[in-house]
Amino acid sequence: MPIKLENVGIAVTDLDATIAFFTDLGLTLVGRDEVSGEWADTAVGLDGNHAKIAMLQTPDGHGRLELFEYIHPDAIDTAPTLPNEIGMHRVAFSVDSIDDALAIAAKHGCHPLRGVADYEGVYKLSYVRGPSGIIVMLAEELQKN
Numbered sequence: 001m002p003i004k005l006e007n008v009g010i011a012v013t014d015l016d017a018t019i020a021f022f023t024d025l026g027l028t029l030v031g032r033d034e035v036s037g038e039w040a041d042t043a044v045g046l047d048g049n050h051a052k053i054a055m056l057q058t059p060d061g062h063g064r065l066e067l068f069e070y071i072h073p074d075a076i077d078t079a080p081t082l083p084n085e086i087g088m089h090r091v092a093f094s095v096d097s098i099d100d101a102l103a104i105a106a107k108h109g110c111h112p113l114r115g116v117a118d119y120e121g122v123y124k125l126s127y128v129r130g131p132s133g134i135i136v137m138l139a140e141e142l143q144k145n
Contacts, residue, residue, distance in 0.1 A: 080133035
């Protein structure tokens with residue numbers, strides 16, 4: 001059976017701020033909508049499901065993020081995920097310049113958890129705490145072919 005990744009869904013507290021963060025990093029806003037009704041209740045498994053959603057796409061056209069901000073039921077705030085916790089962990093992006101990407105993240109008040117690491121001269125890597133506590137890994141390939 002062929003399978004392909006459709007998107008990664010992330011619940012956020014402020015849809016507009018999260019869209020701004022990811023579009024500044026280089027993703028494109030594909031569309032926005034509000035979803036509710038019986039089909040949404042059934043698909044998501046929540047009675048009275050009502051959310052504002054946005055779909056963003058990476059410049060290469062292969063990766064998509066679906067962001068959603070709950071109107072009903074109320075979103076449940078949780079502590080920010082730690083890198084070693086079980087469950088949905090992070091979203092990762094390749095960037096041309098990690099310094100430029102970190103400068104963009106900083107404009108949104110988002111900073112590395114610790115700093116920038118050099119992985120054996122192959123990648124520069126950094127985990128950034130993004131909007132709504134999302135961990136975003138940024139990776140700059142150092143040995144480009």
